[in-house]
Amino acid sequence: MTLLTVNALSKKFKANDFYSLQDATFTVNEGDIVGLVGKNGAGKSTLLKLLTKALRPSHGSILFEDKDINVQANVLDDFGIMIEPVFYPHLTVEDNLDFFLNIHDKKEYSQNIESTLKLVDLWEVRKRKPKNFSFGMKQRTALAIALVTEPKFILLDEPFVGLDPVGVNNLIEILKQWSIKNKTSMIISSHQLKELESICNRYIFIDAGHIKKQISNLEQPSQMSIILKSLDDKTSAVLEELVRSYQLHYKNDRLIIPNSLSNQDLNEVLGKLAAQDLIAEIEKQEDELENLFVED
Amino acid sequence: MNRLTIPTLKMLLKKKETIITLLFSLYPLLLFIVDWFHTNFMQIGAPKNSLGFLEFFSGVESTQYQIALPLVAFIYLVCTIFHDEISSGVLFLYKDIDRTKILNAKLGALFIIYFIYFGLTLLSSLITYYFSIIKKPYASGKFLPQSNSDLQYVVLTIISIMLVTIIILSFASLLSIKFGNGVTIILGILMMLTASIAPQLKTVKYLFPNGYVNSAFNIAWIVMIVISLVYCSIMYIISDKIFKKLEF
Ligand SMILES: Nc1ncnc2c1ncn2[C@@H]1O[C@H](COP(=O)(O)OP(=O)(O)OP(=O)(O)O)[C@@H](O)[C@H]1O
Ligand SMILES: [Mg+2]
Numbered sequence: 001m002t003l004l005t006v007n008a009l010s011k012k013f014k015a016n017d018f019y020s021l022q023d024a025t026f027t028v029n030e031g032d033i034v035g036l037v038g039k040n041g042a043g044k045s046t047l048l049k050l051l052t053k054a055l056r057p058s059h060g061s062i063l064f065e066d067k068d069i070n071v072q073a074n075v076l077d078d079f080g081i082m083i084e085p086v087f088y089p090h091l092t093v094e095d096n097l098d099f100f101l102n103i104h105d106k107k108e109y110s111q112n113i114e115s116t117l118k119l120v121d122l123w124e125v126r127k128r129k130p131k132n133f134s135f136g137m138k139q140r141t142a143l144a145i146a147l148v149t150e151p152k153f154i155l156l157d158e159p160f161v162g163l164d165p166v167g168v169n170n171l172i173e174i175l176k177q178w179s180i181k182n183k184t185s186m187i188i189s190s191h192q193l194k195e196l197e198s199i200c201n202r203y204i205f206i207d208a209g210h211i212k213k214q215i216s217n218l219e220q221p222s223q224m225s226i227i228l229k230s231l232d233d234k235t236s237a238v239l240e241e242l243v244r245s246y247q248l249h250y251k252n253d254r255l256i257i258p259n260s261l262s263n264q265d266l267n268e269v270l271g272k273l274a275a276q277d278l279i280a281e282i283e284k285q286e287d288e289l290e291n292l293f294v295e296d
Numbered sequence: 297m298n299r300l301t302i303p304t305l306k307m308l309l310k311k312k313e314t315i316i317t318l319l320f321s322l323y324p325l326l327l328f329i330v331d332w333f334h335t336n337f338m339q340i341g342a343p344k345n346s347l348g349f350l351e352f353f354s355g356v357e358s359t360q361y362q363i364a365l366p367l368v369a370f371i372y373l374v375c376t377i378f379h380d381e382i383s384s385g386v387l388f389l390y391k392d393i394d395r396t397k398i399l400n401a402k403l404g405a406l407f408i409i410y411f412i413y414f415g416l417t418l419l420s421s422l423i424t425y426y427f428s429i430i431k432k433p434y435a436s437g438k439f440l441p442q443s444n445s446d447l448q449y450v451v452l453t454i455i456s457i458m459l460v461t462i463i464i465l466s467f468a469s470l471l472s473i474k475f476g477n478g479v480t481i482i483l484g485i486l487m488m489l490t491a492s493i494a495p496q497l498k499t500v501k502y503l504f505p506n507g508y509v510n511s512a513f514n515i516a517w518i519v520m521i522v523i524s525l526v527y528c529s530i531m532y533i534i535s536d537k538i539f540k541k542l543e544f
Contacts, residue, residue: 053392054385055543073394084385090311100389102303145389 003153003185004028004051009060011046020046022209024060028153028185033175035200036189037289042206044189045083048157051187052081064153077104080151080184082159085142089131093122093141096130100145109149116148119174136167143171147178154178154186160195168195169263175199176262193289198259205292213292225254226273227281235276242269300393300401301408308405313373317409320366321416324356324424348438351446352429353421354453360417361457364488370410370461371468371484377402378472379480382544395540403469403532410461448513455517456506459524460491463504466531473538 009024021043028034036044049055051062053069053076062069069075087096097113117123120140125133130141139162146154154175160168176199178184190196196203205213231239239255242248246265249256257269273279308314360366381387390398429435441447467487471480494500495507502508505520 049543052388054388056541069392073392073397076392079391081388081391083388086385086388088307088386088389091307095307095310099303099307103300103390103393105299 001030002027003030003032003065005063005066006051007061007063009047009050009062010058011043011050011055012058019058019209021050021206024206024211026204026211026214028187030152030185031179031183032202033179033186033188033200035193035196035203035289036187036206037191037193037196037203037292038206039293041208043209044206045157046209047206048083048155048187048189051155052076052079052083054083078152080146080149080154082142082146083155083157085139087130087138087141087145090129092127092129093117093144094126096141097145097148100148104149106149112148112150116144119147119177120144121170135162136164139163139167139171143174150182152182152184154184154188156186156188158190159188160190160192168192172198173262194259197289203289215288223259224257225283226257226270226279227283228253228255228273228278229280231278235278238272238276239278242272297404298397298400300397301404304401305405305408308373308377308409311373311376313369313376314409317366317369317373318413318416320360320369321413322420323360323366324417324421327424328428344433345436346442347429347432347434348436348441349422349425350439350450350454351441352425352435353418354450356417356421357454357457361461362492364485366413367461367464367488368481368485370413370465371481372477373409374406374465374468374472374484375477375480377406378469379475379477382473382542383476385544387542387544395542396536399536399539403466403535406465406469407462410465414458449509452509452511452513452516452520453506456504456509456520459505459520463524463527463531464488464491466528466535470531470535470538473535473542 005027007025009021010019011021012019024043024047036047038044046055050057051069056070064075064078067075087093088099091099094113094117097116098110101107101109101113114123117126120143122137122140122144125137130138133141139159143159146156159171159175163171172195175186175188179186179199186199188196188200201217203213203215204211205215228239239250243250243255246261246269248258248261248269255273257266261269270279387398425435430437436442441450464484464487468480468484471483475483491504491506494504495509500507503523505524508516508520511519
């Protein structure tokens, strides 16, 4: 089912003589997780801000569930938005969520506060003010606000920026869990292609304000191959077990690990291989998304 | 008032800018600590047995206005409510709630804070008057002034300062939606100065509500309120237009 229809959407800022976004046309279906990629200044944030109505289009339209979002207020009721990590720094984490639910008249979601804060690992610090939080904690505070009302549609602008590798993996896990649980659609802009690949099923590539390419289901998803040392009976059994339980592929001495494998699983797999002293070399495959940036 | 007003008010009451602003309402209590009242601290001529509570209160309010600091603190608070929230993207939290509703809630909460400030000033004046001032020779010990004409003058003074404050806060809000904090604070202070000087100039005397304090009571209070309403409505309409079109 199509949730979002973007039609010939364009934006030219008064100060500029060029379009920051021109004739963008695409749709997003229920459950789609769309990666929005492009160079600096390509127009990703502009597109996302148009979708949140922080900017008004110069031309074109945006329909959400067949309603033109720019015609009336409160159309974004079902949206979770994190364009910038925002919250009131002088309110505690808990009060921020409470304020958000209050202004949107969604007190019925108060019972979600605990589970959402636990999901983003802020439950313990819920009485603290985000003012002095670390960057990652601020990011997660904003994310909790975006998620607490169980939105149907989530918009995230560069959610991985500034997070350490563990933070990035946690965020990916959170988003994955969330999309599985709630069938949420998402548009996520990022320069971290590997991270996007582990959650997105579609990609929109923007260059200089134009949508240059849309890709569904990468033909050759990014993956890692581990070249193994020669096997004996015992290690063969270990390998077979791994292939079966984590749904991996093994051919020509190579164990192929898809990028979609969760962080924890990846660690377990590598741990078990390392325990048998099986790893000879690790290779990373070139991938389609990265090629987009190299062309032309 | 709408459903956003109370959450907005509660949120604002937790800001240190709000607390600092409200602290200025405790200013009459200073008189307990500092005993320089007789050195012309309050600018009310006070012969023996003459100073009633309401006159004292209007003196407190006038002094608060003249020292300008409380109003500057209010203007700074306005900056955090509008410009700071716009430039930091905090407005994303409101998603696409009708912008007029958001504006009304912010202005509503701001004016409620002003009324709290006014009420606290009244309260701390009451405490100061009845626990301290009343012991002085120039205090009359009465709530109301001696004569009817004094009463009318005092009431007009109190109302006019309230109205001028509301006009200046509306003006600052309008500026803060459009401009940065520097511009808002400077133009806000200029407006304060203009409003203080205008009543002393023949040509522009009647531009501000405080130009009418010496006029006939029956007309003056109505005219004051009407011109303030006109100013505030015009500024509200412009604010609403700009806020609706605002991009961030
Ligand atoms: N408020 C604005 N006023 C004028 N020009 C703007 C404004 N916002 C963005 N632009 C311009 O629009 C173009 C697209 O910017 P945008 O922020 O959408 O890029 P982006 O793809 O998000 O880049 P990045 O990867 O660096 O975040 C840029 O040329 C930028 O300078
Ligand atoms: Mg951007």
